[in-house]
Amino acid sequence: MNPRLLKEVKSVQTLLGLVILQGVLSGILIIAQASVLALIVSRVFIGHQTLASVQHLLWVLLAIIVARAVLTWLGETGSLALATRVQSSLRMRLTQRLLNAGPLYVHAQKTGELVNTLIQGIEDLEPYLARYVPQIAITALVPTIILVEAFSRDWITGLILLITVPLIPFFMILIGRQAESSTKRQWETLSRLSAHFLDVLQGLTTLKLLGQSAGQARGIERASDEFRRATMASLRIAFVSALVLELLASLSMAMVAVAIGLRVIPGRMPFETAFFLLVLVPDFYLPWRMLGTRFHDGLNGMEAAKRIFEILDAPELAKAGGTMRPAAVDAQPIVLNRVGFQYPGRSEPALQGVSAVVKPGERVAVVGPSGAGKSTLLALLMGFAVPTSGTIALGDTPFTSLDLAWWRQHVMYLTQNPYIFAGTVADNLRMARWDATDAEIRRAAERAGAWEYIAALPQGWQTVLGEGGTGLSGGQKQRLALARAYLKDAPVIFMDEPTANLDPETEAELWGHLEALLTGRTAVVVAHRLSTARRMDVVWAMNHGQLEQVGAPRELERVPGLYRELIQAYAPLPEEGHYASLHRAAETL
Amino acid sequence: MRHYTALLKPYRWWVVLALLMATLTVLANVGLMSTSAYLIARAAQHPYTILLLWVPIVGVRFFGTSRGVFRYLDRYVSHNVTFQLLKELRVYVYRKLEPLIPSRLQAFHTGDLLSRVVSDVDTLQNLYLGLYAPPIVALLSTIVILGLMAYFGVALALVLAVFLVLAGVVVPVLSQWSAGGLTARMVQARGELSTELVETIHGNTDLLVLGQEARHLEKLGALVRAWALRRIRLHWLAGLSAGIMQALNNGAMWLILVLGIGMVTRGALPPVLLPVVVLLTLASFEAVNALPPAFQMRGQISAARTRINEIVDQTPPMFAGQKTLEAAGLDGKAPAVQLHDVRFRYHSTTPWVLDKTSFDVLPMQHVAVVGPSGAGKSTLSGVLSQLWPYEEGHILINGVELSDLRVDAMPHLIGVVDQEPHLFDTTLRENLLLANPSATPTQLQEALRIAQLESLVNELPDGLETPVGEHGFNFSGGERKRVAIARVILQNAPILVFDEATEGLDALTERRLIQELRQWAKNKTVLWITHRLVNLDVMDQVVVLAQGRVVEQGPAETLGRQRGLFQRMRESEIQTFAWNADAV
Missing domain, CATH: 1.20.1560.10 (ABC transporter type 1, transmembrane domain)
Known part of the structure; x- marks a missing residue:
């Protein structure tokens, strides 16, 4: 049991109480059923009583049977329902945490794995909480109660059971450990075989081009056979655990039966006790066997719980730190004073000692090789995290005392891969401003150059888009994001070269719309293209997390330094007359 | 089934x-x-x-x-x-x-x-x-x-039979049937929930930028509640059927006990067998x-x-060609390749990808094929290697219609390095030998040299025996491409198609690779599909495709002067700062 799961999730404590209660009750009921059954059989068989004379006992037996069924029903339903509550509460907490952690945390993780934890990982908690955990309680309680009862009736039977009790977990652990590693190996080889099959299928086109596809069926057959032989060899050992557990249970049943049988003959033990013990023994071993199977059901959930708590411990980088909301955002400079940032768990800082000012209405291009810290800088400006050293301030208000969520309402951020949410086109646009009228939405879409294709969609702006905007091209998504920016109408814009993934024709067209958006606003733009940098008022040239050069783009082109190196680094064949074509190109755009 | x-x-x-x-x-x-x-x-x-x-x-x-x-x-x-x-x-x-x-x-x-x-x-x-x-x-x-x-006792057997059928067939079928609608709704609820959860992660930036945190949580909360509600109803059913199963097992025992006692009283069952029928019943439900x-x-x-x-x-698609290469007179020398109004689409409902594409390549000519993304460049290699059948027009190889040739002869006619060549999860050597299982060590070495892989392989501790990993991910994109190039060199077909073969290479290696490759392939007919336009002066011809049609054609120098699509694309490419050359 994950201790934090127990400590932090209330429903888990309730669950635990419930399953312990269920374990005790079912232990008592099992014994009650066996006693009444033994009494009835003994009265009829030994005491030669008739149906009528044991009638009342039969009704008691039936009542116990019904009670056991109801207990099972309520116990199962209860533990499943509590598992669902745990799952619901963890889902909400994880989501809240991921929103507070923000993009800097999320993108540092493997997003596929995060998605998997949020969806499948939480699902996997159900068999763990509702099947494995209750089974542990039952295995701990029911055999113990039976053992105590067996001892009180017959110490020899009690002893046989007691000897096997430690043997079972001992063998389960001993063989189980071996079996687990060999079962694990077996699943690994099996999944490797699946991977091999997938590899061949995915490479079928290549195999065809090389004229090798026909022979591969043989290859698959051979590989499968080899894996099968290897796996069967390891399974031979793994299945020994089943053999031993089965043997322990059935042999001790046989031992009990013979041992009590031999004492019944001379009358040293009454038949009733003997039959009672005989009925009880299988119930003594049943929980152990169930535990083995349910252990595997719970395995994934156990792993998932670990990962879930890791995510719940994620640093809340993007959480609003302060409460200040200074007036007149559009008239305030953004002041960076020796800003440094180090990602949690990294040894090298992503940014260090960056000092600069973005004046109101100024448009800044940030350039530099990949890894220079450009995107980190934008993330800090967005308030996705606060600097680990130095300060960023809006006018006189440092970001640490700023209400960051409020700040984000006054800025717009355009990325290379804007996310389109499942829902209608209109919903996607309205996310930027919920009270926008239809006319305003249309106007924004028009200004972003998106209206034309939206109107051409089957249901216009009521068309439902899939998760991530499937079916839309990169340019179309970018235009939707741009329309959001127009709707949001923020005085400050941050952009991470939104046209970088588009083809030249689309890019040129989109820049027309972007240009209009930037007019009259403060902007910081990460530029991947010279043409983009040249459109801005100021260039910040960055390298290794530091700001190396600041100046107007045309000026920086003339002086030696990082910016000029960046331009020159793109070296086509020297005889091509690179500079001539570069300058010609620059004039045309 | x-x-x-x-x-x-x-x-x-x-x-x-x-x-x-x-x-x-x-x-x-x-x-x-x-x-x-x-x-x-x-x-x-x-x-x-x-x-x-x-x-x-x-x-x-x-x-x-x-x-x-x-x-x-x-x-x-x-x-x-x-x-x-x-x-x-x-x-x-x-x-x-x-x-x-x-x-x-x-x-x-x-x-x-x-x-x-x-x-x-x-x-x-x-x-x-x-x-x-x-x-x-x-x-x-x-x-x-x-x-x-x-x-x-026959009556005992009948009772047991009824209970076994109830437990083994009736209850599971009923519980599945009654859960059927609920399960479907639950799956739907889970789907909606998953979408929302995925958006938390993939749309994290946009949710924060647009200030949607509270709204997102609210929406998610409603979905979680809807999911939990359906889930709990299903649990109720699951618990009920577990309870019923247990009741059936013990209930059968009870009924048989009652019947057995009656039979014992009537003398129809020896008393010594009463305990036996009771325990037999309890054990039988394992069946x-x-x-x-x-x-x-x-x-x-x-x-x-x-x-x-x-x-x-x-x-399966019809590739009806029956001619062998010998019968068609294609003897391994570089042939001419002519496309006349070739049309191809991936599906009868989708637009033409190649739309009356026409151009000629002379034997031993090296031709670059360029154009914006989606112009149909990559489709060309699939159609030429008969992976996909063209619907209209003609592709003539030395005058022989391509579709008349046997499809299994294609690997001997045309070698393709496609855009995402697949490396199999085995050793480097086995990946190379796939193209020519009987290649000699000298041939292997030569192929590695031309593909600019020699120094890389020499640096690897296990050399050619190095495992390439799943999808060749132990190697970089550029390295994988070069392995595919070495493979196609070993394949040694008279026509070669390279689709973005130098993607992910630095300028120096790229230049060397092109030089070596051109030298090696001087007696072969080559199509060089690329989006990088600055090094194309070495090609005999450039074909510019846009929306499946040839819009410009000629030597790079001539096209450069025309200020058409080719020149516009080339200018935009030069505009990109060097550090992003590979990303764009």
């Missing part, structure tokens, strides 16, 4: 053995419980000699020991059957898929599709163990149990225990089967 079952046929004796062992495992327990009960009941009659108990004692010991052995053999044999079945399934699916890839499976996202096929095949392997074995084992052991019970999961398995298996059938039952 039938043709999948038929795959088990070669292993029928194993199947019989597995079924027998599983049945005996169940029966051993029934035997153990019955003989134990008989043992103590007989003992309670105080027999004058212990020898009278000799038979039940041996029985108890035999059943007690044999159950574990039977269980072990059952496990072992049935897993062997499962693995054999898995092998047969894979071979079957491969044989069916081979002709369909890539031309018939374009409509799906092949990556997802293929992983789904593989996991569906993995599901189908449970066909025997999960689906067929439980009912057969249940039936066989029930027959024996009921036979035994009928020996004690039907595996049935409810089998009912659940049925849904999964039939879904997997339907999905696989949807894919493999497609009609």
Whole structure:
């Protein structure tokens, strides 16, 4: 049991109480059923009583049977329902945490794995909480109660059971450990075989081009056979655990039966006790066997719980730190004073000692090789995290005392891969401003150059888009994001070269719309293209997390330094007359 | 389902053995419980000699020991059957898929599709163990149990039969039926919930930028509640059916006890057998225990089967060409390639990708094919290698219609380095030898040298024996491309198509590679598909494609002066700062 799961999730404590209660009750009921059954059989068989004379006992037996069924029903339903509550509460907490952690945390993780934890990982908690955990309680309680009862009736039977009790977990652990590693190996080889099959299928086109596809069926057959032989060899050992557990249970049943049988003959033990013990023994071993199977059901959930708590411990980088909301955002400079940032768990800082000012209405291009810290800088400006050293301030208000969520309402951020949410086109646009009228939405879409294709969609702006905007091209998504920016109408814009993934024709067209958006606003733009940098008022040239050069783009082109190196680094064949074509190109755009 | 079952046929004796062992495992327990009960009941009659108990004692010991052995053999044999079945399934699916890839499976996202096929095949392997074995084992052991019970009393056997059918068939079917609608709604609720959760992660930036945190949580909360509500109703049903199953087991015992007492009173049943019928009943329910999961398995298996059938039952494309290369007079010398108004589309409902494409390539000419993304450049290599059939127009190889040539002769005519060449998860050497299994070490070395891989391979501690990893991910994109180039060099076909072959290479290596490759291929006909336009002066010709048509054609120098699409694209490319040259 994950201790934090127990400590932090209330429903888990309730669950635990419930399953312990269920374990005790079912232990008592099992014994009650066996006693009444033994009494009835003994009265009829030994005491030669008739149906009528044991009638009342039969009704008691039936009542116990019904009670056991109801207990099972309520116990199962209860533990499943509590598992669902745990799952619901963890889902909400994880989501809240991921929103507070923000993009800097999320993108540092493997997003596929995060998605998997949020969806499948939480699902996997159900068999763990509702099947494995209750089974542990039952295995701990029911055999113990039976053992105590067996001892009180017959110490020899009690002893046989007691000897096997430690043997079972001992063998389960001993063989189980071996079996687990060999079962694990077996699943690994099996999944490797699946991977091999997938590899061949995915490479079928290549195999065809090389004229090798026909022979591969043989290859698959051979590989499968080899894996099968290897796996069967390891399974031979793994299945020994089943053999031993089965043997322990059935042999001790046989031992009990013979041992009590031999004492019944001379009358040293009454038949009733003997039959009672005989009925009880299988119930003594049943929980152990169930535990083995349910252990595997719970395995994934156990792993998932670990990962879930890791995510719940994620640093809340993007959480609003302060409460200040200074007036007149559009008239305030953004002041960076020796800003440094180090990602949690990294040894090298992503940014260090960056000092600069973005004046109101100024448009800044940030350039530099990949890894220079450009995107980190934008993330800090967005308030996705606060600097680990130095300060960023809006006018006189440092970001640490700023209400960051409020700040984000006054800025717009355009990325290379804007996310389109499942829902209608209109919903996607309205996310930027919920009270926008239809006319305003249309106007924004028009200004972003998106209206034309939206109107051409089957249901216009009521068309439902899939998760991530499937079916839309990169340019179309970018235009939707741009329309959001127009709707949001923020005085400050941050952009991470939104046209970088588009083809030249689309890019040129989109820049027309972007240009209009930037007019009259403060902007910081990460530029991947010279043409983009040249459109801005100021260039910040960055390298290794530091700001190396600041100046107007045309000026920086003339002086030696990082910016000029960046331009020159793109070296086509020297005889091509690179500079001539570069300058010609620059004039045309 | 039938043709999948038929795959088990070669292993029928194993199947019989597995079924027998599983049945005996169940029966051993029934035997153990019955003989134990008989043992103590007989003992309670105080027999004058212990020898009278000799038979039940041996029985108890035999059943007690044999159950574990039977269980072990059952496990072992049935897993062997499962693995054999898995092998047969894979071979079957491969044989069916081979002709369909890539031309018939374009409509799906092949990556997802293929992983789904593989996991569906993995599901189908449970066909025997999960689906067929439980009912057969249940039936066989029930027959024996009921036979035994009928020996004690026909009425007892009838009652037991009714309860076994209730527990093994009626309750699982009913509970599945009553959960059916709920399950469907729950799956839907979970789907909506998943979408929202995915958006938390992939749309994290945009949610924060647009200030949607509270709204998102609110929406998610509603979805979580809807999901939990449906889930809890399902749990209620699941708990109920678990309770009923238990009640049936103990209830059968109760009823048989009542009937048995009546029979004992009437003298119809020897009293010594009363404990036996009671414990026999309790033990007998193991026979039907595996049935409810089998009912659940049925849904999964039939879904997997339907999905696989949807894919493999497609009609393979017709490549009717019958001519061998010899018959067509293509003797391995570089031929001319002519395209006349070639039209191709991936599906009859989608637009033409190649739309009356026409251009000529002379023997031994090196021609660059350029154009914006989506212009149909990459489609060309698929059509030329007959992976996809062209619908209209003509492709002439030295005057011979391409579609008249046998499709299995293509690897000898045309070598392709496609945009995403696949490296198999084995060693470097095996990946290279795939193109020419009989290549000599000298040839291998030469191919590595031309592909600019020599120094890389020399630096690897295991050299050519280095595993490339899944999809070749142990190597960078540029390295993978070069392995594919080395492979195509070994293939040594007279026509070569390189699709973005120098992607991911630094300028220096790229230049060297092109020089070496051009030198090596000077006697071959080469199509050089690329989006990098700055190094094309070395090509004999440039063909500019846009929306499936040739819009410009001529030497790079001439096109550069025309200020058409080619020149515009080249200018935009130069504009990109160097550090992003690979990303764009």
